[in-house]
Amino acid sequence: MASDDMQQLDDWLAPLIARLDAHERRRLARVVATDLRRAQRERIKRQQNPDGSDFAPRKSRDRQGAIRRGVMFSKLRTAKYLRTRTSPDGATVGFFGRVASIARTHQYGLRDRVTENGPRVKYAQRELLGFSEADREHVRDLILDHLGGAL
Template sequence: MASDDLQQLDDWLAPLLARLQAHERRRLARLVATDLRRSQRERIKSQHNPDGSPFTPRRSRDRQGVIRRDAMFSKIRTAKYLRTRSSPNGATVGFFGRVASIARTHQYGLRDRVSENGPRVKYAERELLGFSDADRQRVSDGILDYLDS
C-alpha cells in the first residue's frame, strides 16, 4: 500500500474518530490491531509477501544450493513475538526485542550471521509485515462495524 493510500485512509477516518472518547479510541485501536495481527500471521503462515508473491525459499545449510521445504517463521508469527500495542492515538503491530532484529533482517534483505560465530550471509527480502489491499479493506470495515454498533 502506498503512503498516499494511508494518508487518504487517515484523512477519511480522522473526523469520525475525533467524535469518540479516549477509551473508545483505545478499544477500537486494540480491535483493529488484533485483527491486523491475525491477518499478518496468516499471510506469514502462507509464506507470501503483502503483494501476493511467494517468499523466496530458504537455502539449506547442509548442502550448498539445496532448498528446504519446511515452513519459515513458524515461531516468530506467534502472539508471543508478533505483538500489538494500542493507545487512544493509534495502534502498532510488530516485532519487539531480539526478534525485531531477526524480522528486520528478513524484511529488508540485510546481511547477518547464520550463527554466533558463523559466516555473514545476505538474506533474501521477505516482507513479514506490510499492508495489502485486503488489510486496508479489513481496517476500514472493522472501524465502520465498530462505529455502527
C-alpha cells in the same frame, strides 16, 4: 480501492474517530490491531509477501547442514513474538525485543550472521509485515462497523 480513495476515506474518518473518547479509541485500536495480527500471521504462514508474491525460497544445503522441513518463521509468527501495542492514538503490530532484529533482517533482506561467530550472509527479502489491499479494506470495514455502533 485506489490510494486516492483511501486518502479520501482517511480524511473523512479522522474527524469521526477524533470524536470518540480515549477509551473508545483504545478499544477500536485493540480490535484493529488484533485483526491485523491475525491477518499478518496467516499471511506469514502462507509464506506470501503483502503483494501476494511468494517468499524467496530457502537456500538448499547438503546433508550435513540440512535445513529442516516445515514452514519458515513458525515460531516468529506466534503471539509471543508477533505482538500488538495499543493506545488511544493508534495501534502497532510488530516484533519487539530481540526477535525484531531477526525480523528486520528478513523484512529488508539485510546481511547478518547465521551463528554468533559464523560468516555474514545476505538474506533474501521476505516482507513479514505489510499491508495488502485486503488488509486496508478490512481495517476500513472494522472502523466503519465500530463507528456505526458508537455513534
